[in-house]
Amino acid sequence: MDFNLSEEQLMIQQAARDFAQNELLPEVIERDRDQKFPVEQVKKMGEMGLLGMMVDPKYGGAGMDSVSYVLAMEEIAKIDASAAVVMSVNNSLVCAGLEKFASEEQKVKYLTPLASGKVIGAFALSEPEAGSDATSQKTTAEDKGDYYLLNGIKNWITNGGTATYYIVIAQTDPEKKHKGINAFIVERGWEGFEIGTKEDKLGIRGSDTHSLIFNNVKIPKENRIGEDGFGFNFAMAVLNGGRIGIASQALGIAAGAYELALKYAKTRKAFKTEIINHQAIAFKLADMATQITAARMLCFKAACEKDAGKDISESGAMAKLYASQVAMDTTIEAVQIHGGYGYVKEYHVERLMRDAKITQIYEGTSEIQKIVISRSIAK
Ligand code: CAA
DSSP: OOOSOOHHHHHHHHHHHHHIIIIIGGGHHHHHHHTOOOHHHHHHHHHTTOSSTTSOGGGTOOOOOHHHHHHHHHHHHHHOHHHHHHHHIIIIIIIHHHHHHSOHHHIIIIIHHHHTTSSOEEEEOOBTTBSSOGGGOOOEEEEOSSEEEEEEEEEEEETTTTOSEEEEEEESOGGGGGGGEEEEEEETTOTTEEEEEEOOOSSOTTSOEEEEEEEEEEEEGGGEESSTTOHHHHHHHHHHHHHHHHHHHHHHHHHHHHHHHHHHHHHOEETTEEGGGSHHHHHHHHHHHHHHHHHHHHHHHHHHHHHTTOOOHHHHHHHHHHHHHHHHHHHHHHHHHHGGGGGSGGGSHHHHHHHHHHTTTTTSOHHHHHHHHHHHHHO
16 A cells, blocks of 8 residues: 555545535535535535546546545545545446446446436435445335336435436346346336435435435336346445445545534634633544544555455445544544534534434444454454
């Protein structure tokens, strides 16, 4: 692992930082308050290549490496964790899954507009009664010869209300358990496909999270991804990479809160001196800086392993497990350092604290990450 960032990586980091400051920061408080999706900002992120960062340019992507992705995600999430999850899902769950496993026809038709940011995608695995236990899903796709008939409900789907294309995981043969699951590309607007309720969330309120309802939706056979029965392994493989995205989002949330707390501690005075001169505050900042650096290293490690083509189930899970804990701890302390100001919206840290919590839940809870890690180290 090389700790020296290349000129190109530094340029991407700077471009994402400038974009976040200039385009995301101005109305981030209002979007959080009103649960407003950053429509224009996401469009610009697409134009900058941030929505298909690692995809081959021949399919509309930016052709960058995964370390660049971690760097850009961190900068976006520092300012707006909602925009960051839109970016993470489109890059890691949707584009990466299609680039690695879809047919050439599927790549041309679906990956190209998704990677170039012309449209965005969603990944529908979770259900009302199947979150962590992903094999227990109830959504069915019945093989009808030249099409599948899709029925069921998916829950908590990021980009659910704004996506154009959806990767939907469904049971095709319940008797075969996880080998009877398939992944399909479903288009918004197909008959019988209804966008359900929008969730009113604690955090990442600028992102849009919906249930999806499928009522006899006909999916053409050619929209199945991979061989029959590959859907569960597809979902697991895609989630391994997704966890690097969410780890980087968590890292950004933590780093954003830390930077605000550090700045505040250097200017706010109490007992005749800036509060950073009180060891009670200085030690909190020292812990934050150390933990954020460690979280960043875990993200870089997983990203480097991904680019080297290694199995990233363990490193991705470690990065997400640790970075999401750091995001939670750091944001709570950042609110504490800000005192009363930390509890009001205009100082941003209360929002970051609310945003942090979901990073311990989605794309595999912290408990699921420990299952993945412990199984890996026991092998
Ligand atoms: N990487 C690759 N393959 C994996 C894997 C991993 N991390 N974990 C399991 N698999 C494979 C196994 O090798 C096995 O394959 P074979 O039979 O072909 O060898 C198959 O999957 C079944 O494995 P298990 O028997 O271990 O399956 P399990 O039922 O015990 O479940 C689990 C394993 C790790 C708990 C899995 O169910 C899991 O990851 N659950 C969490 C699901 C999740 O992350 N949901 C998030 C929803 S998506 C989301 O949040 C998106 C959003 O909008 C932000």
